[in-house]
Amino acid sequence: MVAPADQRTVRRHNLGLVLGNIAKGGRRSRARVSTETGLNPSTVSSLVGDLIEWGLIVEVGVEQDGSIGRPGRSLELNPDGGAALGVEIADDGVGVLALDLVGTVRYRAFISQDNREKVPAEVVAQAADLTAEALKAFRNAKIAKVCTIAVPGLVARGDVLLQAPNIGWNNVPVLSIWRERLPDVPLRIDNEARLASYAEMTMGIARNIGSFAYVSGGIGIGSGLVLDRKIYRGSHGFAGELGHTIIDRSVPPRSWGAQGSLQTLAGELALLELAGLPTDGRLARSDPDWTGREVARRASAGDARALAALDTVGAALGVGISNLYNLLDMEAVVLGGYFTHVAEWLKGPIERELNARVNAEHWAELSLRFSGMGREAAVRGAAAWSLDAILERAGQEGAEA
């Protein structure tokens, strides 16, 4: 069922257009907003007037670029107009990142701890406390706030963490725990890889790319799909389980995963075993960067087993990615997680497989990239997602009143 449109619809749309133009393009005059959006100057004046009145944007002096004519009055998002919060619950700790409306970091914190041994409700409460702390970085207490939590598992209906195998959580009612602590901060929950992909799209290596997949290497292999500039979640929110995808049915099963799935062939444990390193070492220590760094160290030193392991893992990953391309025909794949530490050795075998298997390759240039955000990808994506929510809601709600 599609909603009918009326004048308010138009206003809302154009408010969002102006706000988005300033948010994405940065400081600029009304005149520039007018030419870039295609809206009439007088309309822009009117829209900007509303946005200023609501405290979303501010006038910050005049533009002094020495050009002819009356100088424009610079508009900017009001930094104190809102708090965009991102929280990450990972196996090795809890992190928080707070952005103001301009996108500058106001607060950043990370508590290192092994969440596999913790009680889920306590960790969520901890995250809420950390968020409350982050909010102190904002003077005005009455501003718009939104928080997004990145979790390493499946989320159902946007409120319950159904399953997070790496930290052993099941059916954690994240939203209701949160509401007890911070009832006035709206919360959204989403999968870690999905939010990381959002970070790559908004401020990472996948800017200006319409459709891509972010593939994160850890004990499991998660992925976030961005199709036509929108996060794709699937009908029930379970999309992107690339690690469970089967690429080699005939391979004998391993102790840590399904037979022939990408994650048993290219996950951290596979790499460790192939490289002759103890797999229980990774499980014991909770540093997610250890495997990548250690294998990279050995490969640099010329360790034959490490090099062979990377070739094998890269080939498996290449097959998985070729399946992605053949199904979804994206423009790029961004690799994150442990993959980034061993990028130089993975690139070759992955591209070898892509070349052999992807038909579209002949016509379309597909691009393989590695994330540059390291461990922060998920929190940053979460905060960016919150920021978008605030801006979107602002444009909508303003038009109501």
Added chain:
Amino acid sequence: MVAPADQRTVRRHNLGLVLGNIAKGGRRSRARVSTETGLNPSTVSSLVGDLIEWGLIVEVGVEQDGSIGRPGRSLELNPDGGAALGVEIADDGVGVLALDLVGTVRYRAFISQDNREKVPAEVVAQAADLTAEALKAFRNAKIAKVCTIAVPGLVARGDVLLQAPNIGWNNVPVLSIWRERLPDVPLRIDNEARLASYAEMTMGIARNIGSFAYVSGGIGIGSGLVLDRKIYRGSHGFAGELGHTIIDRSVPPRSWGAQGSLQTLAGELALLELAGLPTDGRLARSDPDWTGREVARRASAGDARALAALDTVGAALGVGISNLYNLLDMEAVVLGGYFTHVAEWLKGPIERELNARVNAEHWAELSLRFSGMGREAAVRGAAAWSLDAILERAGQEGAEA
């Protein structure tokens, strides 16, 4: 870049809303349109007035349902308001289907011939001639016409058929050949499986399903992805190559396809070989239903090799579909092509694999269905796609003038 909105935007939107309501819901009064769309009765009157003036809808008498009050005046799409044409170029022939705006079939034809031996340009010309013939079924020559061609291969930029392995075509400039013959009929080209999926969504077994995949079994295995009620084409139009997806890297290569791809393991040729039937038999005869019917006949008769072959093929297909579910989390998969003829034997092994491999299965009910449209799926989808194009364009263009 997003376009600014103004009053015309609103009018266009609401025109589309009214037109769509009548198109999808069938004959109804202005009052009903008003309550169902949420538009004010007076607004609906005004919109309907325009649509009638432009010849898109007509008033057909009054509603005589015996209920109290003044009876409504029935509105309906004007059957003679447009011609929606669908053409299919398959390996075994060329078909055409013409719908009027109400969706009733006005013309239907199929020329049986082996297109592998034909010159591509001639076949396209043939299709154009057939379309010209179909147009004679419409009295008014000045109505809106749109034609969509379904082709068994990859289409680039919506105008060139890049590659159709089953009929051996490459780089056929379909659109320009068409323009020489029928310059006044706008043409769209798309992949056969993609259009078949559209048919399943609009009038087939996938009605009311938001996200699903149509998987078509032939010599190759093609698929059409519908995500959130929209056909997904990918960045370059190559999405849905499920057949090229690797599910069993370790399997020895076959003569007819890539090593371990779904299509070498579950395509027609694999089934024939496993069932002990000659594969060159299928290639020689150009009846796409032969394999399915023959194997079904043997399986019904208790032929052990045929039964074993179906089990093997079903298992491979099950793995391929489980990969689809794990990646895209759809609500259903619709099987078409030769699969429909052997549905009863495939269902078991497919569901076995899904059960074992799809994680989401625990929470979401996924559904496996078989197409009921047979060979007509693609043409019907093509015609339906044309119909939608006409209606959409009508709403847009009307508002311009």
Added chain:
DNA sequence: TTAATTTAATGGGACGCCAAATAAATTACG
């Protein structure tokens, strides 16, 4: 025959965009 009910059309008001005119602030140039 009258009342009740439902449908469709009509007129007035409000909203929001655009276009044109006006005011404001700066540079360019004789």
Added chain:
DNA sequence: CGTAATTTATTTGGCGTCCCATTAAATTAA
């Protein structure tokens, strides 16, 4: 140094579109 040129922002008026309230029309119920 003063005027012209240029660009920015605002104001005013007109127009399109939707909604609301009213009226007219067409039917059933009593």
